[in-house]
């Protein structure tokens with residue numbers, strides 16, 4: 585469980601000033617992995633009151649650029665944010681309701697970084713999206 589002190593430490597660790605909106609966004613994204621921007625704005629407002637959309641957008645951009653948050657955008661979905669960064673994990677997305685869950689790399693540490701042909705690129709990230717139906721949606725269809 586992360587505490588406000590942890591979030592302050594994370595911000596200082598990437599040389600960002602500690603502000604209440606930044607702390608609120610970090611804690612919201614930690615508590616609601618893969619939330620979209622609108623949900624994050626709503627949750628931050630519950631906590632802080634009058635924070636503008638633009639302020640939350642700016643915080644999300646700053647935290648993503650600093651590497652504290654990861655932005656994912658499966659094709660056809662709005663951008664989502666998560667606090668699980670740096671492990672090159674993948675996502676499974678429900679075609680029906682858009683639910684998203686984390687999927688660890690299939691074997692060992694980030695094996696998907698080893699491309700069969702890297703075309704001379706220095707590859708540092710591989711993004712895999714698994715598509716299918718979540719348990720709720722597949723139950724709804726079969727019943």
Ligand SMILES: [Zn+2]
Nearest residue numbers: 678681718721
């Ligand atoms: Zn679903």
Ligand SMILES: [Zn+2]
Nearest residue numbers: 666668685686
């Ligand atoms: Zn994730």
